[in-house]
Amino acid sequence: MSEKDMMTDESTRVARNDEQSRYEVFYGGELAGFAAYTEEGDQVVFTHTEVDGAFAGKGLGKVLASGALDDVVARNRVIVPICPFIASFVRKNEQYNDHVKWPNE
Numbered sequence: 001m002s003e004k005d006m007m008t009d010e011s012t013r014v015a016r017n018d019e020q021s022r023y024e025v026f027y028g029g030e031l032a033g034f035a036a037y038t039e040e041g042d043q044v045v046f047t048h049t050e051v052d053g054a055f056a057g058k059g060l061g062k063v064l065a066s067g068a069l070d071d072v073v074a075r076n077r078v079i080v081p082i083c084p085f086i087a088s089f090v091r092k093n094e095q096y097n098d099h100v101k102w103p104n105e
Contacts, residue, residue: 012060014067023068025051025060032060035068035086043078043101046086065089073099 013026022034033051037044046068051060065086072079079100081087090096 012063014064014071016068016071023064023071025064025067027055027058027060032058033064035064035083037068039077040080042076043080044072045080046083049083049085061085062089066093069093069096069099 011028015024015026017024017034020034021038022036024034025032031052032055033049035046035049037046039045049061049064051064066089069079069086069090073096077099079086079090079096080103081090081100082103090100
């Protein structure tokens with residue numbers, strides 16, 4: 001599996017899984033959730049995000065979104081937030097504004 005770690009601390013990490021076209025968040029070594037995407041040229045189109053209910057209330061959705069979006073920006077790609085969760089996160093975090101192409105623009 002080709003993974004690129006985005007963020008690491010004692011219990012949480014975000015990794016890009018190129019083979020499955022998704023960013024994954026791990027909590028305590030367990031896969032806790034993912035953000036699926038497709039790549040279209042220089043655009044990373046986020047299509048779906050979910051965190052397993054067993055990990056609810058730990059803020060892992062935010063950790064996953066920030067790790068994924070920070071990686072897209074670091075790779076000089078454009079964020080296309082089709083997924084409602086990612087779209088909401090982008091709207092609340094203005095540091096991504098210059099890196100977003102909203103759908104239907």
